[in-house]
Amino acid sequence: MTSAPLVGIAPTRAPKTVGPYVHAMRHENTVYSTCILPIDPKSMQMVGETAEERFRRIYTNLGIVLEEAGSSYQRIIKQTLYLTDMEDFNSFNKVTIEFLGDHRPARATIKVLALPLEAKCGLEVIAATN
Known part of the structure; x- marks a missing residue:
């Protein structure tokens, strides 16, 4: 019996x-x-003056990754949100509804001291394929 292959997902977009x-x-x-992270793919710079702008960029980047992997926002099972400032929590909830609608995956939120490139927030997910 062979193991299922692991497939790396690295979209150029x-x-x-x-x-x-x-x-x-x-x-x-x-x-x-x-x-x-909330990085613009063209400039490779951190974006977003507000928490909501940062979360929209994160979800946009995530959408590219999920699509390349054969998944979608509606197939997210679990989210892990990393925040350097818990004051951004409600902004994340608002933007999540914009992108996920009524879909409600499980979620953990973790306050961290720092993230790579001095990002203020980051999101990782586990999702099912379509």
């Missing part, structure tokens, strides 16, 4: 990763993302 890893890995029917 998404911002480049900031280290030696891919945006996500797909194993069988499950996608595991890295921590998606």
Whole structure:
């Protein structure tokens, strides 16, 4: 019996990763993302003056990764949100509804001291494929 292959997901439309890893890995029917940051794919700069702008960029980047992996926002099973400022929590909820509608995945929120590139927030997900 052979093991199911692991497939690295590294869409060229998404911002480049900031280290030696891919945006996500797909194993069988499950996608595991890295921590998606609010980076503009063209400029490779952190974007967003407000928390809502940052979260919209994160979800846009995530959508690119999920699509490449054969998944979608509606197939997210679990989200892990990383915040340097818990005051941004309600903004994340608002933007989540914009992107996920009535879909309600499980979620953990973790306050951190710092994230790569001095990002103020990041999001990783586990999702099922379509």
